[in-house]
Amino acid sequence: MQSPITGKEMKLVMESAKLPFRKEEFEVMYHYYLCEDSGEQFTDDILDSINLNQVYNQYRERYGIPFPDEIKEIREQYGVSASKMSLILGFGANQYRLYETGEIPSVANGRLILAIREPEDFIKQVKASEHLLSLSETEKFEQRAKKLIEHREKNLWEYLLVRQITHDDLPSEYSGFHKPDFYKVAQIISYFSQTLGVTKTKLNKLLFYADFGCYKRTGYSITGLEYRAIKFGPVPAEYDKLYVKLQEDGLVSIEQRSVADYVAESFSGLQPFDASLFSAAELSVMEKVRSNFGKISTSDLVEISHEEDAWIKNYEDRKLISYQKHAFKLKHFS
Numbered sequence: 001m002q003s004p005i006t007g008k009e010m011k012l013v014m015e016s017a018k019l020p021f022r023k024e025e026f027e028v029m030y031h032y033y034l035c036e037d038s039g040e041q042f043t044d045d046i047l048d049s050i051n052l053n054q055v056y057n058q059y060r061e062r063y064g065i066p067f068p069d070e071i072k073e074i075r076e077q078y079g080v081s082a083s084k085m086s087l088i089l090g091f092g093a094n095q096y097r098l099y100e101t102g103e104i105p106s107v108a109n110g111r112l113i114l115a116i117r118e119p120e121d122f123i124k125q126v127k128a129s130e131h132l133l134s135l136s137e138t139e140k141f142e143q144r145a146k147k148l149i150e151h152r153e154k155n156l157w158e159y160l161l162v163r164q165i166t167h168d169d170l171p172s173e174y175s176g177f178h179k180p181d182f183y184k185v186a187q188i189i190s191y192f193s194q195t196l197g198v199t200k201t202k203l204n205k206l207l208f209y210a211d212f213g214c215y216k217r218t219g220y221s222i223t224g225l226e227y228r229a230i231k232f233g234p235v236p237a238e239y240d241k242l243y244v245k246l247q248e249d250g251l252v253s254i255e256q257r258s259v260a261d262y263v264a265e266s267f268s269g270l271q272p273f274d275a276s277l278f279s280a281a282e283l284s285v286m287e288k289v290r291s292n293f294g295k296i297s298t299s300d301l302v303e304i305s306h307e308e309d310a311w312i313k314n315y316e317d318r319k320l321i322s323y324q325k326h327a328f329k330l331k332h333f334s
Contacts, residue, residue, distance in 0.1 A: 003035040021055045028054035029328040053219030057177040065110030072100045088129045119145035165238040173324040176221020186251035190269025199264040202298040204235040214285045215327035227321045229314035233305030
């Protein structure tokens, strides 16, 4: 970005700062452009978005308030319109739709929305609103919720496996403030495997750089996966279970192949890559990861990942890696 004062290219600066929201302060990695000649600081829409997203995300996490994609998904699983969901929960007429588009609910409203993720709790809210609904609507919504309960009970093993992989599914600083999206993981595998030979170890690093690189640019991960620091660098926290599920769901193929003097698992996506599922920012990050790391050997990529603050600060205790603390410090992704 050029300085409006001197016309010279300005330096992008990132530094720790505290920003206020709803009478509280939140520590963020504040982004701004510095005009070195005048000492003035400037931001643009992109930097404002990164700075504000960090605040809003931490506020939602601190108070257990669901994110917009979660809010929409909760409603859609019951086949309820946004206006009708507002009625059932006792919100203003258009309030639920506003929450879906980014307005942050009050703590009370946020926790109520989060509670009705469970069909049993949604049924309670429907029953409490019977006087506002027609008989057919009440029956329809209750039946939809009961079918979800039945499906969960019939597929208990899959339900428990998903809970193990996602660690209870709630967006946090460890998931990049996104709900885990397994289909997006499979799509990224399809994207990389189109042109690259992708072994498990290399795939783990490509996913790490894609997710943390996207967070560095936007304040959100792509997949919602958590990552852990282990011997061979940062990896999805439950990658073995994750890949078993993707294979069982028919989304990826895993084959044994010889690499140098050992046998490795090679991954291929089974679904055609659909770019429409990703934002322009996500696609740009994925392309940069492919161009930066695609031709690098697995062993070299492991060594590169060992230079990242995300690995260095968490390896000793094999801890989960915080996107908020480490994504902005990525050494090998700009």
